[in-house]
Amino acid sequence: MLNCRQFTDLASDDIDLQHTGWKRLEIRAHLMICRHCRRFRRHLDRSRQTGAALAQQLWRGDDAMADMIFSRINPSNSGK
Amino acid sequence: MSLPADDQELIRRLKMGDNNAFKQLISSYHPKLLIVARAIVGDVFAEDVTQEAWSSIYKAIAKFEGRSSLSTWMIQIVSNEAKSRLRREKRHSSFGDIDEVRPELDANSFNGGGHWVNPPSHWDINTPELMLQEDQLRHCIEHTLTILPENQKAVFLLRDVEQHSLETIAEQLSLSEANVRVILHRARLQLMKTINHYQETGEC
Numbered sequence: 001m002l003n004c005r006q007f008t009d010l011a012s013d014d015i016d017l018q019h020t021g022w023k024r025l026e027i028r029a030h031l032m033i034c035r036h037c038r039r040f041r042r043h044l045d046r047s048r049q050t051g052a053a054l055a056q057q058l059w060r061g062d063d064a065m066a067d068m069i070f071s072r073i074n075p076s077n078s079g080k
Numbered sequence: 081m082s083l084p085a086d087d088q089e090l091i092r093r094l095k096m097g098d099n100n101a102f103k104q105l106i107s108s109y110h111p112k113l114l115i116v117a118r119a120i121v122g123d124v125f126a127e128d129v130t131q132e133a134w135s136s137i138y139k140a141i142a143k144f145e146g147r148s149s150l151s152t153w154m155i156q157i158v159s160n161e162a163k164s165r166l167r168r169e170k171r172h173s174s175f176g177d178i179d180e181v182r183p184e185l186d187a188n189s190f191n192g193g194g195h196w197v198n199p200p201s202h203w204d205i206n207t208p209e210l211m212l213q214e215d216q217l218r219h220c221i222e223h224t225l226t227i228l229p230e231n232q233k234a235v236f237l238l239r240d241v242e243q244h245s246l247e248t249i250a251e252q253l254s255l256s257e258a259n260v261r262v263i264l265h266r267a268r269l270q271l272m273k274t275i276n277h278y279q280e281t282g283e284c
């Protein structure tokens with residue numbers, strides 16, 4: 001039977017629905033009886049969502065960056 | 081979450097050769113393409129490779145057929161550029177497949193039988209919306225995202241932000257799917273650690 005440590009290794013794959021068949025049942029069964037691992041999974045999932053929402057804002061350029069990159073591709077501009 | 085690249089109106093304008101639309105695309109995607117390039121070819125060539133990728137995207141955008149999302153299509157182009165640069169420079173990928181299978185939580189989280197001794201504690205700030213309203217926590221997460229190793233940054237970006245399939249990501253980054261999963265889990269654990277620490281201490 002799956003223990004907590006093993007579950008935490010599988011938690012990301014569980015979030016991404018990578019498990020099928022017996023493995024999936026084992027994971028469901030463990031989560032049913034273990035509130036710590038339910039919380040762990042919930043925290044991991046929310047961390048992922050929060051990180052993604054912030055990354056979406058963080059990993060963006062601005063107009064100046066876009067103008068610069070663009071000037072180097074469009075032959076009618078100053079670029080190569 | 082509606083991404084600019086899924087915007088049908090934007091795609092229509094791009095295909096018509098609207099340069100302002102193209103600049104909008106650059107502004108939304110340049111840092112993301114750079115992350116992917118860096119993960120494949122390393123820091124030195126990443127800027128150059130990404131610039132080349134934008135030229136290719138610009139030339140090819142009229143022929144974009146929408147069989148994949150615009151995001152997947154652009155990442156594929158930057159990934160191809162990066163891989164061919166890698167071959168030209170006869171360099172090895174900055175991150176090959178990794179050996180270790182288990183991303184470690186704190187070793188003292190579990191006892192010998194694999195049960196929790198330090199179980200996860202309750203989080204007062206509970207939803208992504210609330211977490212992002214908390215300035216200090218926001219800062220902590222930003223910092224963590226910024227200092228993630230390049231491979232984790234790229235995999236997290238492609239999976240949790242751009243929502244590509246694990247199979248697609250493995251192909252884009254020349255990794256096995258198993259490795260993509262391990263790297264992704266590490267990135268998520270790192271974010272969770274940061275948030276958890278803040279929930280417990282109010283600090284990064």
Ligand SMILES: [Zn+2]
Nearest residue numbers: 003004034037
């Ligand atoms: Zn458990």
